[in-house]
Amino acid sequence: MVEMVLNTVRMVDFDQAREHTFGDDKSLEDNLAIGIINPQDFKKMNLTPNLHLKLNNRFGEVIVKIKENKKIPQGLILMPVSIWANQVSGTERNELSLKNIKVDVELTKEPILSFKDLIKKIKRP
């Protein structure tokens, strides 16, 4: 398990508003259930493309697909703002904590929760 810093960000290529308007549940998951890390971190963790990342902190837990990008500093994970990133963001003294969030990161073969599963978690019974 490695400790990393998570920043939730808005990116034009991974945009939840666009996916909700023009996409479907699959495109939502494909484009938003992702964690972008530096290739060095990818190597250090002995990652392979078929493995997922499990992010865990005091706010919750989420499993996402990995994307590499050499422009991301080592030790940092970027996640597009979405229902997936929200699983590990939270509040501090009644304010949103969306950046510089400490997360424990480990490799997993567990599946990514679908949009429908996440909505089910939130929805009133």
Place this chain on the structure above:
Amino acid sequence: MKKVPCSGCSLLCDDIIIKSDGLYIDEVIGACLKGKERFDQITAKNRILAPLIHKNGQLEKVSWDEALNKTIELIKDSEKPLLYGFSNSSCEAQLKGIELAKTINGFIDSNATICQGKVLEIAKETGITLTTITELINKADLIILWGANAAESIPRLLNKVLFSRGKYRMTGREIKTLIIVDPVQTASFNVMGVRDLSLFIEPNKDLDLIRALKEECCTVDSFPSEGVAGLDSDDLKRLLMHLSGTENGVIFIGQGLLSPQIESHVIKELLELIQLINLKQQKGRISVILLGGHFNMTGFDQVSLPIYGKNGGLQFNEGQLVDTNDTIISKIENDDFDCSIIVGTDPISHLPYGLSKKLASRPLIVIDNRKSATSHIADVVLPTAITGIEAGGLCYRLDQVPIELKKILNPPSKIPSDEELLSQIIEKLEKT
């Protein structure tokens, strides 16, 4: 062919050309990706064209009468209603939202509260030097993006302020310096030229940098001897020289600076630093522009502040404004609501899971033109026209300049605008 303003983002570009016969838009010229997508929303497959009510575990199409009656029933049953969103609505709709909150003794807040409204709140203490896009086009010589990825969030911003040739300057991009302060090499870095400065700051170290700059600014001819926040002393020296030598500089403050653990200090101290530099400046000044995403994020501040003296977080009781420091976050966090009315936004997609769960635990009414994570869990979904295309209205650009949006097409199925729908709800409430 006609020229219309675009409601794709808070830059509200007023130079978009559309070809339309009044029924459809055939061509959009000059819009960025976000603008193009805004116009494409008219026919998007996830457009909501009829009212929906949650029945038997799923959303079902119902008549307007049934949906409005259910809405009124939920509001009437509520003692502590919450209204949230409004940054994708016109100022007229925002005023109606406030009127509705007043009618039902509710609490109303806009998206700005969790975004750039925070800076204005802090600026009440420190003061703030703002500027306009036109001023920057014509006069800017230094543009700083701090925690702001303008190339992706406001795609045409840099075209306008960095690559433009101004009225009062014979030169353009060649005399403009771009400085980006960010831990990540975002898409905005792609426009950097040789005279520009990339500052890859360590995550969460903005305050250290601001304090170091404040210290150096207070000392005559002082230059930093060592680096700070992952930046070396040469970079700091160049940054200081640009800050103190600019004739017309601007700092665009982005979401990257709004982190709660330290944010009040970061923003406060950044605004203080700017004042310090401006006091010492002999030939110019540095100003600030806040980078909000939603096209009328600034509008709610403009509507609320002159009337109520507060730019958000308005709590009404018996028609009167009640003094409170609550925000949408504290209201949800402290379970201080029993029903919510969400207008033109998708909190389930942008609020943490803990808050989403609480929001979903009470009756929820969504007013929006497209499906979202929030509409999936709503009790009632009321569709509205797309502001800036199917409905007009006043909006405020990110630099606080008012821009009138135009109605280009009639909405499908006689869908009302946000303003019209909120008026209908108020009328119905008064009659029942």
